[in-house]
Amino acid sequence: MTEIKKTYKNYVDGNYVRSESGKTYTVQLKSESYELPLTSKKDLRDAVTSSKKGFDSWNKLSQYNRTQIIYRLSEMIEGNRDSYVEILLDHGLTKPAANKDIDNAINTIVWYAGLADKWEQLTGNLNPVVGEYFNISHQEPIGVVFSLNSTEVSIDKLVRSFLPALSIGCSVINLSENNAVLALKLSEDINNSDLPSGALNLLSGNFSNVLDDASRHVEINTLVSYKKLNKEMLKIINENASTSVKRIFHLPSEDGLSSILPFIETKTVWHPKGR
Amino acid sequence: MDKWEYAESIESDSIVSIQSKYGHFIDGKFSTPNSKNYLKTVSPSTEEVLASISIGNEKDVDKAVNSAKEGFKIWSKTAPSERAKYLYKLARLIQERSREFAVLESMDGGKPIKESRDFDLPQVASNFFYFAGWADKLDISWGTKEMKPYGVVGQIIPWNFPLLMLAWKVAPALATGNTVVLKPAETTPLTALLFAELCEEVGLPKGVFNLVTGDGTTGAELVNHEGISKIAFTGSTSVGKYIQNAVGERDIGLTLELGGKAANIVYNDAALDQAVEGVVNGIFFNQGHVCCAGSRLLLQEDIHDEFINKLEKRMQTLRVGNPLDKNTDIGAINSKEQLEKITSLVNDGVNDGGELFQIECELPSTGYWYKPSLFTNVQPSYNIAREEIFGPVLTTLTFRTPEEAVEIANNTEYGLSAGIWTEKGSKILWTADRLDAGVIWANTFNKFDPSSPFGGYKESGFGREGGRHGLLSYLKVRS
Numbered sequence: 116m117t118e119i120k121k122t123y124k125n126y127v128d129g130n131y132v133r134s135e136s137g138k139t140y141t142v143q144l145k146s147e148s149y150e151l152p153l154t155s156k157k158d159l160r161d162a163v164t165s166s167k168k169g170f171d172s173w174n175k176l177s178q179y180n181r182t183q184i185i186y187r188l189s190e191m192i193e194g195n196r197d198s199y200v201e202i203l204l205d206h207g208l209t210k211p212a213a214n215k216d217i218d219n220a221i222n223t224i225v226w227y228a229g230l231a232d233k234w235e236q237l238t239g240n241l242n243p244v245v246g247e248y249f250n251i252s253h254q255e256p257i258g259v260v261f262s263l264n265s266t267e268v269s270i271d272k273l274v275r276s277f278l279p280a281l282s283i284g285c286s287v288i289n290l291s292e293n294n295a296v297l298a299l300k301l302s303e304d305i306n307n308s309d310l311p312s313g314a315l316n317l318l319s320g321n322f323s324n325v326l327d328d329a330s331r332h333v334e335i336n337t338l339v340s341y342k343k344l345n346k347e348m349l350k351i352i353n354e355n356a357s358t359s360v361k362r363i364f365h366l367p368s369e370d371g372l373s374s375i376l377p378f379i380e381t382k383t384v385w386h387p388k389g390r
Numbered sequence: 391m392d393k394w395e396y397a398e399s400i401e402s403d404s405i406v407s408i409q410s411k412y413g414h415f416i417d418g419k420f421s422t423p424n425s426k427n428y429l430k431t432v433s434p435s436t437e438e439v440l441a442s443i444s445i446g447n448e449k450d451v452d453k454a455v456n457s458a459k460e461g462f463k464i465w466s467k468t469a470p471s472e473r474a475k476y477l478y479k480l481a482r483l484i485q486e487r488s489r490e491f492a493v494l495e496s497m498d499g500g501k502p503i504k505e506s507r508d509f510d511l512p513q514v515a516s517n518f519f520y521f522a523g524w525a526d527k528l529d530i531s532w533g534t535k536e537m538k539p540y541g542v543v544g545q546i547i548p549w550n551f552p553l554l555m556l557a558w559k560v561a562p563a564l565a566t567g568n569t570v571v572l573k574p575a576e577t578t579p580l581t582a583l584l585f586a587e588l589c590e591e592v593g594l595p596k597g598v599f600n601l602v603t604g605d606g607t608t609g610a611e612l613v614n615h616e617g618i619s620k621i622a623f624t625g626s627t628s629v630g631k632y633i634q635n636a637v638g639e640r641d642i643g644l645t646l647e648l649g650g651k652a653a654n655i656v657y658n659d660a661a662l663d664q665a666v667e668g669v670v671n672g673i674f675f676n677q678g679h680v681c682c683a684g685s686r687l688l689l690q691e692d693i694h695d696e697f698i699n700k701l702e703k704r705m706q707t708l709r710v711g712n713p714l715d716k717n718t719d720i721g722a723i724n725s726k727e728q729l730e731k732i733t734s735l736v737n738d739g740v741n742d743g744g745e746l747f748q749i750e751c752e753l754p755s756t757g758y759w760y761k762p763s764l765f766t767n768v769q770p771s772y773n774i775a776r777e778e779i780f781g782p783v784l785t786t787l788t789f790r791t792p793e794e795a796v797e798i799a800n801n802t803e804y805g806l807s808a809g810i811w812t813e814k815g816s817k818i819l820w821t822a823d824r825l826d827a828g829v830i831w832a833n834t835f836n837k838f839d840p841s842s843p844f845g846g847y848k849e850s851g852f853g854r855e856g857g858r859h860g861l862l863s864y865l866k867v868r869s
Contacts, residue, residue, distance in 0.1 A: 360631065383857075387834050
């Protein structure tokens, strides 16, 4: 029987889509070769439109619900472990290394699932101001986040490039480059985890094609890169970001409480006490 | 007027001694600048020249940054509890010389002595006390495994709260183990220069605190210096954008506290007399030279006439005049340039069709002054409803429903602060949840505390100053 091969597409607004440009790029693994969508500026703008809506629908869910949706992602990955192992082996990992990476990813997802309903208790607080005032620093997710995945071949690194923002309520546009097969494969399990459309959009391509738009688009509130960027790119990003005071984070923490700090806005509310 | 006149009660300026010329404070001492250019700092209430201030050039900034680099070698190895003690000692000295600082602040910047004495200086001291106590508790402040100071921090501060902005910047930076090169505003450098003397007095290690005076060119030299690991800036959004752009290819820290155009929302179920007080404090505090000033009054339509009537009556009781008179509510506008900007924006408002009310009062014949002003009949598209005026000018808009109030309040690129006035608790929380603002005052306004984080959403900047959150502006954290 002839083997049939899966076509990987971008995951935008809960749909699997090709690049509107029709362009692809080749990712050659040990045994398979994939033609992945080369994300265009227009694709990015579509993803932003989706993420704006995704932010609202993701935030309408209770933290309790969000915890369960993220936890479900770990269940889905466990159920499809063999197919992930296969892809990781094709990327050149050994079988033990592939299984270890999947174990790590599941642990990471479970950790962030449990954070979704606790992060505000860990980062917000009452402030002991002088005088008869109630003063609280409430924590809010910043909004739409564009995130560039690292170049490592790792499901764990991949999920760490969107869960810190996603788990606290941001919507995320995540771009992977030469390791994008992993992200597009993961989109199937994301889709089966009941995440609202647009809360997470997974794209493949070359960051330099969308760098200008990603750093300039006023509806992207924060741009974060888990890949080390060269000076030329940093210069363009800062220049573009300055037009709307966009938040930029280059190689932020990827674990623990510090990983979510780039994506928080602190809102401090005062009220007098009295009779 | 059918009221008794106030008798003058002038705070003596004999407590301050001002030198005719100042250098920069680098490597633990005042030194002769490399720059031969000076500017004159003027009292905005008398137009008298108070002193000549060096306009620091590239070499002056370079010397200060190198001093801070050397200082960092010592300071980063100084025991946290020892760092704390230096800050406590500074706090004590500030308390002891509080009156001197307050008078100097009012002379150089034009703010009423009532405010510099009762607000600025107590807050300055309490900021040093507050952050002193964090210096030896950083490891337990955020539950993270790794925290490192940036190194040399370049700090640029504005002229509206000169010494308080210094405290907001310097206290957390030093507590977290960074060293500082500070550039005060060109119109208000004198209290920062006096603060440098205190650093010498407490024996702060050389190079930990450096001060370079100057204008925008000096600030640009500091921002562009490659020895800087982090920039902290408070000022206008346009300069903030310039700085973010200037960071360019450098992978350094940046926090920005920029402009605002805060909505002060008064619902029809508010305690109106209290709201009037809050609205007056919200816009006329410090002549309206406040980035978080409640400059857009949003009134629910059915209370508009009643509220405006009460507000105009209350405004008429404000006393404008000599900043050193203890009766003064509204002091001098900080500079001629700022006065021209306010005048021009108010003219725009009148030309656009806004209805202008200004209080009846006599303004001194010398100095820079502006009458407390209120605009009604304003459309949201007018300049006065969109641009930061940074003066004693309040713009009124109306709304019918809470949803509309939130929409108008958020319809700005700024997001620094907001006010909510209602006696209904659930409405406060509903509104606060929906406002894009970093600081929200409900049934109060313009309250500050070292323990309370301050900073903006959107184009009002990023990062927080004050509180536990303020530590993060000066630490690189991992895990």
